[in-house]
Amino acid sequence: MAHTPKDFSNILGKLKGISDNQLRQHFTLYEGYVKKLNEIEEKLAKQDKAAANYSFGEFSELKRREAVAFNGAFLHEMYFENLLSKGAPSAELKKASEAAFGSWDAFVADVKASAGSTPGWVLVTYNKVDQKLHTYILFEHHVGLAVHQEIVLALDCWEHAFMIDYGIKKADYLNAFFENVNWDVANKRLSAAKLAAVKK
Ligand SMILES: [Fe+2]
Known part of the structure; x- marks a missing residue:
């Protein structure tokens, strides 16, 4: 199932010292990781697993980068979710x-x-x-x-x-x-x- 980028525009105009320009460009970068994650997952589903190879192979290269795109997408979601000057440490x-x-x-x-x-x-x-x-x-x-x-x-x-x-x-x-x-x-x-x- 394809991943869909979340909308974090709710934090625009609300942060202290982190501008909307900075955030908007960061959102675009995050969306790029979601796109790449979808691309990697789609390509992995079609790869010849018999061609896996430690030095080089399409399947192997995709596996090596899979966690990069996955974490690139979901760590950014956790980061944007934990921004919005709200509450106090419990x-x-x-x-x-x-x-x-x-x-x-x-x-x-x-x-x-x-x-x-x-x-x-x-x-x-x-x-x-x-x-x-x-x-x-x-x-x-x-x-x-x-x-x-x-x-x-x-x-x-x-x-x-x-x-x-x-x-x-x-x-x-x-x-x-x-x-x-x-x-x-x-x-x-x-x-x-x-x-x-x-x-x-
Ligand atoms: Fe980032």
Whole structure:
């Protein structure tokens, strides 16, 4: 079944320090990943699997890029969904951040330091193994994604996410990101993640 890009125009004109021009171009880029995901899935369905080959093969190349397009599409959805300066961190999220990082400020500092360590994504996750919050960094969209994680917050640190508004001043973009987090979304994701951990 083909994937359809979601409409995130509800956040236009509502963010602090992240312009509509920046967002519109980012939406277009996200839609490109959805298109490529559909293309890869369509082509994979028609490939000769007997021609799979580690060095080169059409099937093999498509498999190697499948997770790039998939995560490129769905990480962007999580990012846009967790933007919209709304609510406040719940007591549950504060408690989890303090348990994992020592304090809320130390948690925020860890997210920012993680952002400074990757050209790609920072994911704040609920780790179902130790049942704590973690921050993981990704390269491309799929390299570095640890297993047994439920994503609580997705932070796009690719340059396309901030170059229009901030040039190379990534630290200023990170401040803007924290000004715009939709904490209602992050709080709900954490609660759902903890339930998933119980079921595991
Ligand atoms: Fe992006």
